[in-house]
Amino acid sequence: SYVLTQPPSVSVAPGKAATIPCGGINIGRKSVHWYQQKPGQAPVLVISYDSDRPSGIPERISGSNSGNTATLTISSVEAGDEADYYCQVWDSTSDLPGVFGGGTKLTVL
């Protein structure tokens, strides 16, 4: 089955940019979706189809995807951005097509 790899943690100072990578073989050929999960809450979709922002998601959050890495970028990070972030793809060749990365804990210093 398809495997998505994320670093366990990323730390960034307030006002700086945070980049969270999601690695997978030829992931650039797939659509990548990103979710934010704050402690004790359900996940929230923040990016779909590599770079589309749902309504209500700030423009500071963006996504890109190429080659073997998809990237979630949060520009000018705020304390409220501290959360776990998960990437996800749909792999039609797998028995269960929905695949999540292991998640990245974003810490705002």
Add this chain to the structure above:
Amino acid sequence: QVRLVESGGGLVKPGMSLRLSCAASGFSFSDYYMTWIRQAPGEGLDWISYISFSGVTIYYADSVKGRFTISRDDATESLYLQMNSLTVDDTAVYYCARGDCRGDSCYVDHWGQGTQVTVSS
């Protein structure tokens, strides 16, 4: 607005069964695929089952195949997960979620708040 409310979680002993329910509202339930995703304590998201609109296509993760059964009732706009032969490894928060698909990819656009399932002797 879209609303998904899970129920049916609780504390059970290994080997027992539970049936989770998810009441949907605020959208045309029959037009969407629905899914169950779980999260063990301190762990990541684990996609365990999916059912297409009309129930034509169903997927299960290997970890639950043969023990869990997903179903839907479009008349009552409800999603279910029958869980049998539960083990301690099934302890998690279980989320009901709505899926959307475009082209060859699907994702989750709305999540319920989750229901806790604890399996312990």
